[in-house]
Amino acid sequence: CGHWIHPPGPVCPECHAREVSPQAVSGRGRVSTATINHQLWHPAFPPPYVIALIELDEQPGLRLVSNVVGCDPADVHAGLRVEVSFEAQGDVHIPLFRPAADA
Secondary structure, three states, X not given: OOOOOOOOOOOOOOOOOOOOOOOOOOOEEXXXXXXXXXXXXXXXXXXXXXXXXXXXOOOOOOEEEEEEOOOXXXXXXXXXXXXXXXXXXXXXXXXXXXXOOOO
């Protein structure tokens, strides 16, 4: 049916099909909501940093939690256009978001 699912699941919640598979997305979206963390919880993540709910362009309601980087945390707001930027952590690439070039 073309409905995007995140987090991934074995069944489409719209049409109940079991034929679901990973699909590439544009990596572009908007900040739906965000908060700035000022607490040091782990030495690898010095504050301040932004924790945001990103709504991807592919579908209303298709959201994921990530960090917004590459700007002053105070400049992050709901509606800010963002694009994905991957950070390598060993063999894993973490999807982070930064303000879009056209923002």
